[in-house]
Amino acid sequence: MAEEAKCACGIANVGIFACSGGSNVGQIANKVAIELTKQEVGKMMCTVGIGGRIKGLMKSAEGSERLIAIDGCPLNCTKETLELAGFTPDRHIVISELGIKKSKDLDLKDEEVKEALDKIKEILQSD
Amino acid sequence: MKIEILGSGCAKCKKTKEMAEKAVKEMGVEAEIVKVEDFDKILGYGVMITPALVIDGDVKVAGKVPSVEDIKKWITE
Numbered sequence: 001m002a003e004e005a006k007c008a009c010g011i012a013n014v015g016i017f018a019c020s021g022g023s024n025v026g027q028i029a030n031k032v033a034i035e036l037t038k039q040e041v042g043k044m045m046c047t048v049g050i051g052g053r054i055k056g057l058m059k060s061a062e063g064s065e066r067l068i069a070i071d072g073c074p075l076n077c078t079k080e081t082l083e084l085a086g087f088t089p090d091r092h093i094v095i096s097e098l099g100i101k102k103s104k105d106l107d108l109k110d111e112e113v114k115e116a117l118d119k120i121k122e123i124l125q126s127d
Numbered sequence: 128m129k130i131e132i133l134g135s136g137c138a139k140c141k142k143t144k145e146m147a148e149k150a151v152k153e154m155g156v157e158a159e160i161v162k163v164e165d166f167d168k169i170l171g172y173g174v175m176i177t178p179a180l181v182i183d184g185d186v187k188v189a190g191k192v193p194s195v196e197d198i199k200k201w202i203t204e
Contacts (some may be wrong), residue, residue, distance in 0.1 A: 012178055012189050015142070015175070015176075024180070043175055043176060045175045046175075049173055049185070054173045055172075055173065055185065055186045056172040056173025056174040056186045056189065057173040057174075057175065058187045059174065059179065059188055059190075060173070060174055060175040060179075060189045060190060061187040062175050062188075062190075063176055063179075063188065063189040063190020063191050064176065064190060092132075107166070
């Protein structure tokens with residue numbers, strides 16, 4: 001198992017792209033993407049790298065079987081970034097639509113991160 | 128020409144190397160084919176999923192085994 005995890009060929013090619021904007025929900029999106037990666041739901045990739053058209057990241061997104069976009073708020077920057085680069089997310093989730101109000105508080109509350117993570121896992125499992 | 132195969136050595140990585148070797152042989156071009164297993168180097172290309180194939184520093188594919196025809200096309204680009 002450990003040997004499989006070492007090689008990125010062995011895991012499901014689900015690319016997870018998250019907002020990491022300057023708000024609580026942007027940072028929750030980022031934190032959720034990290035947790036989903038740790039739980040091997042998919043692999044977090046660099047949204048900013050897509051904005052910058054970094055070749056390796058673009059090719060990694062192209063090579064992914066599914067793309068999940070997690071935005072913090074309805075500005076949908078992650079989804080827009082992917083679409084401007086020619087990618088259509090298979091699933092788009094907005095943290096502020098999960099019952100968490102957007103604010104400028106960057107000190108994340110553990111219970112809100114957990115709430116968002118649980119809801120997103122539920123959404124993804126329903127696919 | 129330098130062709131790098133990025134990946135830690137699973138079946139898909141080995142298959143990608145075989146495809147590259149076949150493409151180079153069939154085209155009769157001079158190319159050095161190198162296997163890159165160092166994850167720092169792989170991430171240095173921005174590659175998040177392997178296998179990946181890089182020709183002269185340019186990432187051509189990531190996350191899937193390319194066909195011989197694909198590789199031939201990239202070699203001639």
